[in-house]
Amino acid sequence: NSPPKSYPIVGHYLSIYANRHRLTQFTSDLVLSSPTLTTVLRRPFGQRRIITADPAVVRHILKTNFSIYQKGDIFRSTLFDVLGNGIFNVDGDDWKFQRQLSSHEFNTKSLRHFVEHVVDVELNDRLIPILAAAAANDSVLDLQDILQRFAFDNICRIAFGYDPVYLTPSLPKAKFAVAFEDGVRISSERFRLVSPLIWKIQRFLNIGSEQRLKEAVTEIRQFAVKILTEKKEELARNPSIQSVDLLSRFLSSGHSDENFVIDIVISFILAGRDTTSAALVWFFWLISRNPAIEAEIVKEIDLKSESLVYDEVKDMVYTHASLCESMRLYPPVPADSKMANADDVLPDGTVVERGVMVSYHPYAMGRVEGLWGKDWAEFRPERWLETDETTTGKLRFVARDPYTYPVFQAGPRICLGKEMAFLQMKRVVAGVLQRFTVVPVAEDGGEPVYVAALTSKMKGGFSVKIRERKE
Numbered sequence: 001n002s003p004p005k006s007y008p009i010v011g012h013y014l015s016i017y018a019n020r021h022r023l024t025q026f027t028s029d030l031v032l033s034s035p036t037l038t039t040v041l042r043r044p045f046g047q048r049r050i051i052t053a054d055p056a057v058v059r060h061i062l063k064t065n066f067s068i069y070q071k072g073d074i075f076r077s078t079l080f081d082v083l084g085n086g087i088f089n090v091d092g093d094d095w096k097f098q099r100q101l102s103s104h105e106f107n108t109k110s111l112r113h114f115v116e117h118v119v120d121v122e123l124n125d126r127l128i129p130i131l132a133a134a135a136a137n138d139s140v141l142d143l144q145d146i147l148q149r150f151a152f153d154n155i156c157r158i159a160f161g162y163d164p165v166y167l168t169p170s171l172p173k174a175k176f177a178v179a180f181e182d183g184v185r186i187s188s189e190r191f192r193l194v195s196p197l198i199w200k201i202q203r204f205l206n207i208g209s210e211q212r213l214k215e216a217v218t219e220i221r222q223f224a225v226k227i228l229t230e231k232k233e234e235l236a237r238n239p240s241i242q243s244v245d246l247l248s249r250f251l252s253s254g255h256s257d258e259n260f261v262i263d264i265v266i267s268f269i270l271a272g273r274d275t276t277s278a279a280l281v282w283f284f285w286l287i288s289r290n291p292a293i294e295a296e297i298v299k300e301i302d303l304k305s306e307s308l309v310y311d312e313v314k315d316m317v318y319t320h321a322s323l324c325e326s327m328r329l330y331p332p333v334p335a336d337s338k339m340a341n342a343d344d345v346l347p348d349g350t351v352v353e354r355g356v357m358v359s360y361h362p363y364a365m366g367r368v369e370g371l372w373g374k375d376w377a378e379f380r381p382e383r384w385l386e387t388d389e390t391t392t393g394k395l396r397f398v399a400r401d402p403y404t405y406p407v408f409q410a411g412p413r414i415c416l417g418k419e420m421a422f423l424q425m426k427r428v429v430a431g432v433l434q435r436f437t438v439v440p441v442a443e444d445g446g447e448p449v450y451v452a453a454l455t456s457k458m459k460g461g462f463s464v465k466i467r468e469r470k471e
């Protein structure tokens with residue numbers, strides 16, 4: 001790989017533009033070909049963007065010098081219309097306050113409730129019947145689309161206590177779901193423009209996609225206000241009501257400021273919306289290519305009871321390792337950027353001026369031979385497992401240091417939904433594989449194309465047929 005050419009004024013922009021459909025792979029190739037695993041891209045007008053796959057640098061930006069590396073103005077202004085001042089889009093004391101408040105709601109009791117009352121219900125009443133019908137009719141499904149809808153229904157129930165029933169294709173799409181989809185898509189497209197001035201002018205003139213964005217944001221917020229008003233009335237009628245959704249919890253703990261709670265809840269919906277589905281779609285593709293691994297997972301599931309209670313889901317060690325391994329190669333969030341609010345020097349000597357973006361790159365990091373060994377390209381869950389000699393030789397999961405595997409970010413801002421995400425994914429894997437096999441329909445069986453905006457997707461969807469396991 002020869003390094004891209006940098007020109008006066010436009011910097012590396014010509015190469016960036018030529019690779020705009022494969023930016024994740026392009027930037028990954030760049031960092032991997034740098035001896036230090038850190039590289040500098042020059043954007044137009046002298047802007048620098050530092051990209052790294054070096055765990056020492058990742059630790060530096062996400063932990064050691066956390067106070068310097070923040071979301072920053074670009075991220076914040078680009079996503080502000082949709083996210084407002086929600087946890088995903090704030091720094092400093094605003095972030096700390098929301099983080100503490102939300103962490104309370106992610107205790108073991110609420111996670112258990114989430115699995116038993118949200119995931120189980122969505123799975124058994126909606127997802128499994130759709131798969132069973134596809135198996136019976138021998139029809140082709142886009143599993144990516146189905147899993148995205150499933151994740152959206154789940155996260156809306158957790159955040160709002162409202163089910164948009166997005167998963168049921170026969171029902172018209174909830175207006176809220178469409179508005180959310182458009183809002184996130186248009187906002188993330190803003191990142192791709194050569195200058196933020198372009199979308200700012202379009203927004204000012206209320207034209208093009210910015211016009212739709214404005215409508216979508218109004219719809220999202222009006223809907224959120226409606227739900228919030230209903231919840232407030234419900235709580236006023238019955239203050240001791242045991243609600244589990246985040247919105248009710250914030251309200252009952254005394255936070256009644258409308259904009260504040262709506263902003264937090266919208267951030268959670270964004271965070272939980274496309275991430276678990278992105279992870280699962282690659283997981284199902286990988287196991288379809290690795291029957292021995294699928295067999296191991298099925299063996300683990302078959303040892304559990306049919307109803308799979310919460311503790312059994314937690315205990316699915318081999319499946320847990322397989323999901324980690326799948327996300328190593330195909331992370332749901334391929335790269336994530338911070339902006340330096342002061343001058344700094346990275347551990348490898350790279351100089352960072354105030355205002356420069358520094359990105360860590362989980363997609364590239366999963367491909368570093370020095371971190372994962374010569375067989376880094378292989379899907380091998382065993383690299384996350386060891387035999388526990390102290391017990392009866394059971395398998396034990398061995399986590400990697402989070403700065404080597406920052407798929408959920410790391411440090412003080414590590415993903416708040418990590419445990420919840422694993423529970424949801426393991427429950428879905430168990431529910432699906434207990435009964436079905438997922439068979440991709442692509443003739444060539446080659447690697448699907450990984451594309452990414454804020455989160456990753458399989459280009460063109462994931463067309464599959466579903467087979468009953470025990471026919």
Ligand code: HEM
Nearest residue numbers: 087271272275276279332333407408409413415416417421
């Ligand atoms: C496989 C699934 C998931 C992955 C890979 C993932 C990954 C991430 C990453 C990389 C970040 C950092 C983003 C940034 O700061 O720019 C993050 C933050 C966050 N995630 Fe997740 N996430 C997943 C699922 C979830 C779920 C299901 C929820 C909610 C229930 C959730 C809630 C959050 C929240 C609230 C934050 C913001 C934390 C903060 O800023 O303090 N995530 N996640």
